[in-house]
Amino acid sequence: MNDTVALLQKFNAHPDSRCWYVAWNPKGTLLASCGGDRAIRIWGREGDSWECKTLLQDGHQRTVRKVAWSPCGNYLASASFDATTCIWKKKNDDFECLTVLEGHENEVKCVAWAPSGNLLATCSRDKSVWIWEVDEENENEYECVSVVNSHTQDVKHVVWHPTQELLASCSYDNNVCVYKEEDDDWECRATLEGHTSTVWGLTFDPSGQRLASCSDDCTVKIWKECQPEGGQEGTDVAWKCVCTLSGFHGRTVYDIAWCPLTGALATACGDDGVRVFKEDETADPDQPAFSLSAHVPKAHTQDVNCIAWHPKEAGLLVSCSDNGEIAVWNYQSGV
Amino acid sequence: KKELVLGVTREIYLLEHVIRTIRDPEKPNTLEELDVVSEECVEVQELGEDEYLIIIKFSPTVPHCSLATLIGLCLQVKLQRCLPFKHKLDIFISEGTHSTEEDINKQINDKERVAAAMENPNLRDIVEQCVTEPDD
Numbered sequence A: 001m002n003d004t005v006a007l008l009q010k011f012n013a014h015p016d017s018r019c020w021y022v023a024w025n026p027k028g029t030l031l032a033s034c035g036g037d038r039a040i041r042i043w044g045r046e047g048d049s050w051e052c053k054t055l056l057q058d059g060h061q062r063t064v065r066k067v068a069w070s071p072c073g074n075y076l077a078s079a080s081f082d083a084t085t086c087i088w089k090k091k092n093d094d095f096e097c098l099t100v101l102e103g104h105e106n107e108v109k110c111v112a113w114a115p116s117g118n119l120l121a122t123c124s125r126d127k128s129v130w131i132w133e134v135d136e137e138n139e140n141e142y143e144c145v146s147v148v149n150s151h152t153q154d155v156k157h158v159v160w161h162p163t164q165e166l167l168a169s170c171s172y173d174n175n176v177c178v179y180k181e182e183d184d185d186w187e188c189r190a191t192l193e194g195h196t197s198t199v200w201g202l203t204f205d206p207s208g209q210r211l212a213s214c215s216d217d218c219t220v221k222i223w224k225e226c227q228p229e230g231g232q233e234g235t236d237v238a239w240k241c242v243c244t245l246s247g248f249h250g251r252t253v254y255d256i257a258w259c260p261l262t263g264a265l266a267t268a269c270g271d272d273g274v275r276v277f278k279e280d281e282t283a284d285p286d287q288p289a290f291s292l293s294a295h296v297p298k299a300h301t302q303d304v305n306c307i308a309w310h311p312k313e314a315g316l317l318v319s320c321s322d323n324g325e326i327a328v329w330n331y332q333s334g335v
Numbered sequence B: 001k002k003e004l005v006l007g008v009t010r011e012i013y014l015l016e017h018v019i020r021t022i023r024d025p026e027k028p029n030t031l032e033e034l035d036v037v038s039e040e041c042v043e044v045q046e047l048g049e050d051e052y053l054i055i056i057k058f059s060p061t062v063p064h065c066s067l068a069t070l071i072g073l074c075l076q077v078k079l080q081r082c083l084p085f086k087h088k089l090d091i092f093i094s095e096g097t098h099s100t101e102e103d104i105n106k107q108i109n110d111k112e113r114v115a116a117a118m119e120n121p122n123l124r125d126i127v128e129q130c131v132t133e134p135d136d
Helices: B002-020 B065-082 B101-108 B111-117 B121-131
Strands: A004-012 A019-024 A030-035 A040-046 A049-056 A064-069 A075-080 A085-091 A094-101 A108-113 A119-124 A129-134 A142-148 A155-160 A166-171 A176-182 A185-192 A199-204 A210-215 A220-226 A238-245 A253-258 A265-269 A274-279 A290-296 A304-309 A316-321 A325-332 B042-048 B051-058 B086-093
Touching (some): A004 A049, A019 A316, A049 A094, A064 A108, A119 A155, A129 A166, A129 A176, A155 A199, A185 A238, B051 B065, B065 B086, B065 B111, B101 B111
Parallel strands (some): A019 A064, A019 A304
Antiparallel strands (some): A004 A325, A030 A040, A064 A075, A075 A085, A075 A108, A085 A094, A108 A119, A129 A142, A155 A166, A210 A220, A253 A265, A316 A325
16 A cells, blocks of 8 residues: 545534535535434535535434435435435525425435436335436426335435436345336346345446445445346346455445546445555456555544545545544545 | 453443443343343453444343344443443344344444434333433
8 A cells, every 4th residue: 555545624514413424516616414413514615624604404304314416516415314305406605495305204315316417316214216307397396207116125325327327226135226217117127136234335437337335244346237148138237246345344334435537446434444445457357456555544533424536636535424523535646 | 461451351340330220121120130231241352542342242031023122222322322432332132042133133233223213202212211320
């Protein structure tokens, strides 16, 4: 390891509670965070530090688990344990709640916008994944177009493919599911088995050809889409596990992020550490290999729940923790 | 090295004292008195400087699904609040005493599930009752 991760700033974001998630807006000028205090905070850069620009306190009745910015950056979605998903519209420094999406039977664990901006996906402990369509003419109107029940347990996370209309989800049932639209209905096209415990996070590589997952089994798996065997007509897509990173994480890996600019892979771990992996250049594309490039053992004083790469500035990384803190890091590769 | 052993033993002693005050939800006595949790069930590993991994194995006296989950939840909540030192916690049902062990262990060690459960007012009230010190 000759690469480094340097701390740029650390601040308390959610007083006396967990900070569950943090997300950069598409331009990289703002950070949205959410936590166990039921609040969403929007942070803006002031010189070298980050200041709280907005506090959204009354949107949810329970923990806010995740937040997601729309691709245009004008909307924010928040997923909560109160079983709802709130859609907020940005108006200068303020956010107005446009609509509240209901339907899940219990805690919503994740919300994600498709790159097109027209679709939204949510998932829940009720084992389902919901796909919603945004009405082009009426920004308040969201219609649920599909409810998919492919998982047998609590669904922890959903993520969209960077360029195609393809969705992936992961679950307490130890599996990853991949979904595509067929005749106006979304269906599970592949189930990726391999992890031996809850899968907490997912991220696509910049090209969308590979998917990385992270788990309570303390490993990271890399999956690649491959040709299904047997040449059957109109078969589902097939995904194969092409690499497993084990022996690096001491406890549950809660989140994973693939940098769209550099291809570096960062993880958030329950052992309080942040790690960055780099792909070995010489490896066979069907048998990729990753090495640990940098490791911050005590990135936070408690579990790290989320990790995210800045969309524009290579090497800039943000993490958040059970201790309510957000930390901003600069990753530099020596090569 | 002697200091280290003494230090860990002290921590186990403190931990035992804390666990002793947890009440079994359906009986008036504390868990420790009922032999649900005793010293042999507690393992302490040093994770680093002043940080310990606490592994607890408990045997529910009653082989009933919902009770075991509740006890596990109580242990999670009480210990996270009371342990005076930095720690990570793993709680397991002892081998061979429960038919749906794996299911329960997975739930009680999933911090997201525990957090959501504690936001359920009914469940939270029950847990708070169980983990409250007798003199509070």
